[in-house]
Amino acid sequence: MKTTSQAPTSGAGSRASGPPSSRARRQFLRTGAGVAAGAAATVAGGAVLGHAGGAAAAGSAPAADPAHMPPNVPWWTQYLGDGVAAAPYGSPSPYEAHVVRRHVSWLTATTESSVNFTPIQDLHGFVTPNGLCFERHHGGVTEVNPADYRLMINGLVDTPMIFTLEDILRFPNESRFYFLECAANSGMEWRGAQLNGVQYTHGMIHCVQYTGVPLRVILDQVGVKPNGKWLMAEGADSAGMHRTIPLEKALDDAMLAFAMNGEMLRPANGYPLRLVLPGWEGNMWVKWIRRIEVGDQPWFTREETSKYTDLLADGKARYFTWEMDAKSVITGPCPEKPVLHKGVNQIKGLAWSGRGKVKEVHVSLDGGRNWMQARLPDPVLPKCLTCFNAEFEWNGEEVLLQSRVVDDTGYVQPTMRALQTVRGVNSIYHNNAIQTWLVNKSGEVENVRLG
C-alpha cells in the first residue's frame, strides 16, 4: 500500500484543481516544507561557524518527512515542475543556499577594499562556479560597458596602440584551467590557529577555465623594443590597481582573458578583460585591465612595495614574491564538515602549485607522524587545483588530520614551524603551511596549531 504526500497548497492535491503553480511551490519551499528547508538553514548557520552547535547542528542530515519516503509517493513525483521559461539564467537549488561567499568584517576598513572567501568546503571537483569565486577588490567592483572598453599599450613599443573589445575577440584564443590564489590566503594564521573554518583559512582561492588571447600575441602587434624588459599592467578601477610584470612571464603563459567557465567574465572578476598570470599571486592578475606599459625598469608600485611584500623577522622584506608555493588542505572533514559516522569516512581536499603540477599528496591522521598516499582521481593539470581523497576508519578517538603536497619540482609543503623559522610571523602573505584539523571525540573538527 502507498499513500500520497500532502500537496503544496490546499486543493492543489486534487487532479480537478490542477498542479500547483510554481509560485505556490516556492511558497511551499519557504514555509510549508519547514522541516526540510528549516533544517537546511540550520545546517547553513552551523556550518558557518563550526563551533556553534557542534556536530549535531553543523552537519547532521536534515530530518526527512515520512510522507515523502517510500512507499509513499512525494508530491514532486506527481505534479509538473517549472517550465523552460521560468529561469533564463539558472540558480542553485534553494537547499544549497548556504553555499555562498562569506567575508570577515574585522579584516578591513571597508567592503570595497576587501576580500571574501570561496566556500571550498561545499565544492566538488576542481572547477569553482563563477558566482562563488572569492573576490578581492581594491576599489570595489568596476562596471565597464564593453562598448566603452579600451585597452591601451604604450611605452617602449614600436607603435603604441588601442584595442577595442571587438578587436580582442578577433584574435586567436585558447582556454586553460588555472587556480588563482590571493597572496594573503591563510594570512590570518601566521601567529596561530585563528579562524575556525576552511572557508576562512583557505578560501581566497578559485579555479576556473579562462578563455583569452595569449599576451605574447597582443605584444606582437605593438612590437616591444629591445630595451623593453618589464610590463606595467593597470586596471580601470578606482584603485588604478597596477603591478609590474617581467617580460618573460608575458611571453610564457600570460593571457588576456575575457571569459571564465564558458561565459564572459563576471564584473567582480574583471569584465570585460583581465590579466591571467598562471601560478602567480592573485593581485597581479589585473582586472578591468585598461593599459599595459612597456618599460626598462620595474615600477615599484604601491601594491608591490607597501603591500604584497613579505616582512621577515629581521625587518627586511622580500619583494616580487610572485609564485604561489605548493599548498594543500583537507576540505572535508573540516570545521564546517564534522565527522558524523563511525566506521568508514572519506577525506577530500585540494592541492596546487604555482610552479607546476601536483606530483603527490600525503594525508596524516596523527598530526604528521605517519603519512599515507592520497589518491589523485581527477585530471592533474599544471597551475590548477588538483583534487585528492583518501579513506579512514573513525572509531571515535581524537584524530589530527593533515595533508601535504609535493609538486613536480620536488617542492614539499612545509610545516608552519619550518616557515616561521625562516620568515618569522609578520609576513602576512604566502603562508602555505600544512594545516591541522583536530577531530574530537564527538566528531567536531577544529582548526588547531601543533607544537
Next chain:
Amino acid sequence: MSVLVKSLTLGAAASLMISLAASAANEIPSGTAYDLGRAATVDEIAGWDVDIAPDGSGAPVGQGTPAEGEEIYMVQCAYCHGEFGEGLERYPVLFGGEDTLDSENPVKTPGSYWPYASTLFDYIHRAMPFGQAQTLTDDQVYALTAYLLYINFVIDDEDFVLSNTNLGAIEMPNREGFIPDNRPDAQPAEVCMARCDVPTTVVGRARIIDVTPDNDDDAPALVLE
C-alpha cells in the same frame, strides 16, 4: 613548423581566408601581425599614462609644500586617516613606525616602510581620496606628498617645495629594506612518511581565539587594505 597559409579567394569578394595547414601545431603561433587595433594618439596616451617611476620620470609638472598639503589633508584625508595620520578605524596609518619592522608588531608606514617617494605621488594621484580617484590637481598631490614626507621626518622644512624636478631624488628611510625573493625556502631534508619526529601537542585552538565571524569583538586586525 608553424605554417599560416594565407590565400586570397578571388570569388568571395576578396575576403582573406586564413587556414591552418594540416601540419601546424595546435598552439597559437607568435609573430603574426593582425590588422586589429589602431595607433594611440599622443593626447590619448597623455590622459591615461599616469604612472610614475621611482626616479620620478613620468611625474607631471607641478609643485607643492607641506604647509599647503596640511590644509588639503585636513579636508580630503583626515576623515579616514585621522588628523595626525594615525589611521581611524582600520584605515592605513600614515606616520611613525620607525624601528618597528623587526619587532613583534611592525607598523608599516611611508616613513618606516615605503622605499620610494614617487609611489606616494603615484598612489595618491591614481586612487585617493578613496572613492574620488583622480579628482585632485597635480599641485594638490605634490602638496599632500610633501606633507606626508614632512610628518614622517623625511623632509624637515614645512615650506620645502616638492616638484616634478626633485620627487625622484627624495631618499626614503627604508630604501634598503627590501631583498629579492629567495624562495623556495623552509624545505625539509627529506620527505618523511613514517614515525616522523614532529611535535603533535595542540598548542593553539581557533575556538579559544574565537574571532570567526559572528564573534567579532576584540578581533585583531590584519593589515590588508
